[in-house]
Amino acid sequence: xxxxxxxLGDFYYxxxxxxxxxxxxxxxxxxxxxxxxxxxxxxxxIDLGAAPGGWLQVEREMVGPEGLVIGVDLSPITPLPFDNVxxxxxxxxxxxxxxxxxxxxxxxxxxxxxxxxPKFSGIHDLDHVRQLDLSTMALAVSSRVMRAGGSMxxxxxxxxxxxxxxxxxxxxxxxxxxxxxxxxxxxxxxxxLVCMGFRGKSSS
Ligand SMILES: C[S@@+](CC[C@H](N)C(=O)[O-])C[C@H]1O[C@@H](n2cnc3c(N)ncnc32)[C@H](O)[C@@H]1O
Numbered sequence: 001x002x003x004x005x006x007x008l009g010d011f012y013y014x015x016x017x018x019x020x021x022x023x024x025x026x027x028x029x030x031x032x033x034x035x036x037x038x039x040x041x042x043x044x045x046i047d048l049g050a051a052p053g054g055w056l057q058v059e060r061e062m063v064g065p066e067g068l069v070i071g072v073d074l075s076p077i078t079p080l081p082f083d084n085v086x087x088x089x090x091x092x093x094x095x096x097x098x099x100x101x102x103x104x105x106x107x108x109x110x111x112x113x114x115x116x117x118p119k120f121s122g123i124h125d126l127d128h129v130r131q132l133d134l135s136t137m138a139l140a141v142s143s144r145v146m147r148a149g150g151s152m153x154x155x156x157x158x159x160x161x162x163x164x165x166x167x168x169x170x171x172x173x174x175x176x177x178x179x180x181x182x183x184x185x186x187x188x189x190x191x192x193l194v195c196m197g198f199r200g201k202s203s204s
Pocket of ligand 1: 022023025026048049050051052053054055056072073074075090091092093115116117118134
C-alpha cells in the first residue's frame, strides 16, 4: 500500500508533466507566487539554483515577454525557448557572480528566488546545515542584486539552526512568512520563506 506521501508525490509529478514543467517543484513556486502575489508582468527575476528549469518556466509565465528571468546553477540548464530567459552556469559563491548577474539584469532585480540544495548525504543534520549555508549565500547575493521593496522566496530545511537563520533573515524584510506548499512531501523538512518588502540593506 503506497503511503500518503507517495500518492501525493505521484499526483504532483503527473500534474507537473501535464503542465509541461521540467520539475515537480514548479508547482510549489506556482502555489507560493499565486498566494502571495509575488510576480508582476515586466519584472526582473533572479533564480539561484535553477536547474533543470521548472521554476524558470513559472517565472517566465508570470513576468511575460516584457520581463527578464536570469537562472544561475552549477549544472547546465537546457535553454528555454525565450530570449528573455538568460542562463549563467556558475557557483553562487564565486566572487564574480554578482557582477555577472547585474550585467545581465542591467540593474537591480525585483524578485530573487532560491531553491538551492546541496548534494544530499542522507544525514539530516548535515544536510540541514549545508542547505542553510547555501541559503545564507543566497541572502547575501540577493541583498546585493535586489531593489528596495523587492521580494525573495527561499527554500530552507527545518532543523536545529532554523531559528537562528530565520532571525538573520527577518531584519532585512518588512515581512517573512513560512510556507509549506501542498506539492512538498509531508515527510520532507523543506519549507519556503516568503520574504516581502526588502529594506535595501546589505546582509554582508
Ligand atoms: C532542487 S534543485 C532546483 C530545482 C529548480 N528550482 C527547478 O524547479 O528546476 C537545486 C539546485 O541547486 C543547485 N546548486 C547547489 N549548490 C549550488 C551553488 N553553490 N551554486 C549554484 N547552484 C547550486 C544544484 O545544482 C541544483 O540544480
